[in-house]
Amino acid sequence: MISLIQTAEGALNETHSILQRMRELSVQAANDTATDDDRAALQDEVKQLKSEIDRIGTDTEFNTKKLLNGDLSGSQVGGVGSKLGDATAASIKIDNFDPTTNAITSGISQEVQVKVDGQTFNLSGVTGADHFEFFQNLESALSSEIDTYNTNNPNAQITKPKFEITDVQSETSMDFVITSGTTGSSSQIEFRILEDTGNTTAPANTDLITKLADDTTWEAGSDGQLSAASAQAISDLESIDKLTMSVNGNKIDVDLTTVAAASYSANDEIAGTGKLSADLKTDIQAALDKYEELTGTDFGNVDVKVKDGSLVIESDKADTVTIEFAKGTAADALGLSGTGTSNTGGLDFHIGANKGQSINLQINDMTTKGLNVADIDISTREGADNAIKSLDDAIKSVSTERANLGAVQNRLDHTINNLSTSSENLTAAESRIRDVDYALAA
Structure with missing residues (x-):
């Protein structure tokens, strides 16, 4: 497990260096001291560097598993709801x-x-x-x-x-x-x-x-537009309708203050002009913040996304926070009834002797397309100027991915130490039981 993570992190280290070089070339091309011929030559190098990022992204593997091409992307999510509408092209x-x-x-x-x-x-x-x-x-x-x-x-x-x-x-x-x-x-x-x-x-x-x-x-294109039936059902919700949520087994009622006060129409984008996802995020976060104020327990910041016409609710502490929604009027209207946290994609590492004792690791798409730099063209001053911002975002994405890999690796180190200690203590306990003098005890 640790060797797999180290393989991915080592490859990303080289991707990081390539992106830094591409940024240097973009800064050079953004200056009017460079001629069109200079920029064309710089773009030739950028083209080769993009190809190398893609080669690293598609060829890096561990035991035949591709690590950086997006096959292992995913997340731990709570409340992947039923469809409220369809995604559009x-x-x-x-x-x-x-x-x-x-x-x-x-x-x-x-x-x-x-x-x-x-x-x-x-x-x-x-x-x-x-x-x-x-x-x-x-x-x-x-x-x-x-x-x-x-x-x-x-x-x-x-x-x-x-x-x-x-x-x-x-x-x-x-x-x-x-x-x-x-x-x-x-x-x-x-x-x-x-x-x-x-x-x-x-x-x-x-x-x-x-x-x-x-x-x-x-x-x-849209991740989802509200159907007429869903728009009507959500618009009919009142402030008395609570969204009952269970977070790590703790029941929390969400007051739909923002959602109930809004009006939604058919063909509204669920995360766009209709702002349903933003309204629901406001109400759920308010409930979590109130719970933290009362109990001191922090369940993190919630995010409400849309995937193919369905609401997806997740915490930024996805490794430790599970979210489930009980059936009810509000949950039915929002398509969240009976949904709960699940791991989608990635790799599951079994770290214990019993069922369910595992952790999940996702690695995002680290090719030029996944990093949004496939289109970079510094053959013009305007293009070079735009490329700087795109490369800054890509460098940040790679840094975040490397930090996540490092965090999981450190966690596994502690897990191994804990399992070693548990194994030693269990062996000692078994030895004491096996060596007990039953005659003396009698």
């Missing part, structure tokens, strides 16, 4: 789409930048005699690029977005929709028309730009 919708309109002025091949679920694809020479042909060729070019990317990144696959025509009103009026192949807050689909692949800030002079600016609806 990001989409682009061009209203009143006219497929016959010329797409490219004077037949010029177009440069298009497409972002799909955090990965950027620069497509060169997309052509089309009209709008419809342009989007057909765009889909084909993007599909080819995604195939190449997936072949080169077997552990970080991108799902192809869907291109479709809907709501046909006439030959020249219909809706054209591009939808991400994934759902949730990480779902992303967006594109820009560029002057050229080296100039990512200036849109080309084409009538398609006007169409996109005037008639396009952009929808972000």
Whole structure:
């Protein structure tokens, strides 16, 4: 167990060093003393460094188990509820789409930048005699690029977005929709028309730009939107309706002061515009803070997240705090009735002789995608400036992961010492029993 942790931590030490080097290069590229050629050379090194981070993330293993590619990510959570709504995909919708309109002025091949679920694809020479042909060729070019990317990144696959025509009103009026192949807050689909692949800030002079600016609806992906029934049930809750929660076996009633005072509607984002997750977090934390004030017991800070349309409640002391919800009106409306703490993902280390004597370890995705640095491009001053912030966040994530691994390793050291002491004392006790003089006792 300790050797596994040391293997992961040693690999992250190198990832940490690579990120520091990438930050140095970004600072250099952010200065106007660097020329475009200088920045291009710096970006070449950044590209190689990103590839090495991915190699470390995908190849680091212990006894054939991949350690850093996200397979062991997870958390100990309390109250993974039933669905209140569905997760949605990001989409682009061009209203009143006219497929016959010329797409490219004077037949010029177009440069298009497409972002799909955090990965950027620069497509060169997309052509089309009209709008419809342009989007057909765009889909084909993007599909080819995604195939190449997936072949080169077997552990970080991108799902192809869907291109479709809907709501046909006439030959020249219909809706054209591009939808991400994934759902949730990480779902992303967006594109820009560029002057050229080296100039990512200036849109080309084409009538398609006007169409996109005037008639396009952009929808972000959501971890979940309230169904009409759930929105009504939660809106009907009153302040007298208590959410009964058991924390480490201690019964705590949550006053739904904030939730009951709010109103929720169908299609509200559970963690977005409707703010249900934020409202519930406020009420649960107030109950925990009040319990600590009365008893001195600190159960940590609670977080309310959304996963695929369900509420997920967890404490930042997840290793030592368990949360369960009793059935009731409030718990039913929030989808939390009868739910409780569970380990999802990660590795279970059995550290005792009896059932349930184990600890759980999770290691997050430490590839460039998991660290949100896969898109870094310092070939422009603006890109280099943005990269500095992204790399700071990535360095913090790696530092946090290494700290967590170190904490678990230290805990295991103490566990081993305690088990050794227990084993010695049990052996001594068994010896005294075995050596007792029954004749003398009689």
